[in-house]
Amino acid sequence: MTPFHQILANNLVASITNYTVWFAITFWTFLETRSVFATGMIAGLYLVFIAGTAIWFGSLVDHHRKKRVMLASTLVSFSFYVLAFAFLSATPTGRMSDVGSYQLWAFIGLVMLGVLAGNIRSIALPTLVTALVEEDKRDRANGLVGMVSGIGFLTTSMISGLLVAWGGMTATLILAMVVSIPVFLHLRFVTVDEPTRAPDIAALPRRVDLAGTLKVVGAVPGLFALIIFSTFNNLLGGVFMALMDAYGLSMMPVQHWGLLWALVSTGFIASGIVITRTGLGKNPLRTLMIVNLISWAMAAVFTIQPWIWLLALGCFTWMFLGPFAEAAEQTTLQKVVPYERQGRVFGFAQAVEQAASPLTAFMIGPIAQFWVIPFMTDGTGAELIGDWFGTGPARGIALVFTIGGLFGIVLTTLAFNSPYYRKLSAAYLKPEPT
Helix, strand or coil: CCCHHHHHHHHHHHHHHHHHHHHHHHHHHHHHHHCCCHHHHHHHHHHHHHHHHHHHHHHHHHHHHHHHHHHHHHHHHHHHHHHHHHHHHHCCHHHHHHCCCHHHHHHHHHHHHHHHCCCHHHHHHHHHHHHHHHHHHHHHHHHHHHHHHHHHHHHHHHHHHHHHHHHHHHHHHHHHHHHHHHHHHHHHHHHHHHHHCCHHHHCCCCCCCCHHHHHHHHHCHHHHHHHHHHHHHHHHHHHHHHHHHHEEECCHHHHHHHHHHHHHHHHHHHHHHHHHHHHCCHHHHHHHHHHHHHHHHHHHCCCCCCCCCHHHHHHHHHHHHHHHHHHHHHHHHHHHHCCCHHHHHHHHHHHHHCCCCHHHHHHHHHHHHHHHHHHCCHHHHHHHHHHCCCCCCCHHHHHHHHHHHHHHHHHHHHHCCCCCHHHHHHHHCCCCCC
């Protein structure tokens, strides 16, 4: 097994560990509090932390050996899981059911920081694709990364639902602590030959160089526009993260919801297989825009009726298309950005793109809880469309998805037909390394 494949396997187990905890804390909080507002806040806070730390994490990746920062990521996650477990054990159970309890939010914060530390790996991995994979094979390698992510998502979805149903967050944190140990030990003995840093780059101060990162991004024709276009996926992602669990758990028990996510996560695997075999085509930007358009269209219809099969189809489509957009962006960055700057550029792109999701999550959670749900329960919406759309809290959430999807279709269509899209497409076809 090559070093790249060993790192990919190690990252798979680490991702399963971290995102099992993430799914579990969201499921568990909703079941404890029955509050859509709480799940929306969790999603929003997490994405704010992702956006706020991404540039710093990217600088860490560029300034240190990639393997070293990945090892540090595992240690930090493990430490926060230990603290969260100790805090949960010492807190009266009743306090965790009160959405206004500081103990609940302190516990969520500890868990969130443990998951957040794992994000360093998501920034370091695409830079290792650059270092360890030949240029003409990177799009397929990125597809393999997407496929492995799908396997992890499938496993995560299944494990988290069963864990919460069986042992709550206590069992989840115990599993995370136990698995983190072999993940660290395995990576410790993987040999990674990274390119030697140029003397002028090595002599630079190790700090968060935002100005230098902006200069690199600005020097590549169309790169800023690529990052802006990529935020469309994350606008949709914010709606999904804020409301999807609440919607799904209103229709089925938590263990069934986790198994459904495991089923639809095969979309990640299927798309990874397609990308590894066919690549991304001549114009990755066109792929990105088509993915956005289809995703928004599906978001507008997959909750039009409270049918589980329609919900599953919508989630599968979202999972299947996501890796195409991510691989398109990563393949472009890996070719046009110097290796020694890629961590910062990947971090910057993540920070800008993820900034859209917290905005959506923070807005959608309260809007759904305090306006749309009453509107569709016993308000005007229930009177106007309740006969065919349905009424109640779950149908209020469904209406948010439909409106958001229609709005996204309009935005994506405008972007697809803009002169900026045509200019950027031309730049993609003839990228010039800085």
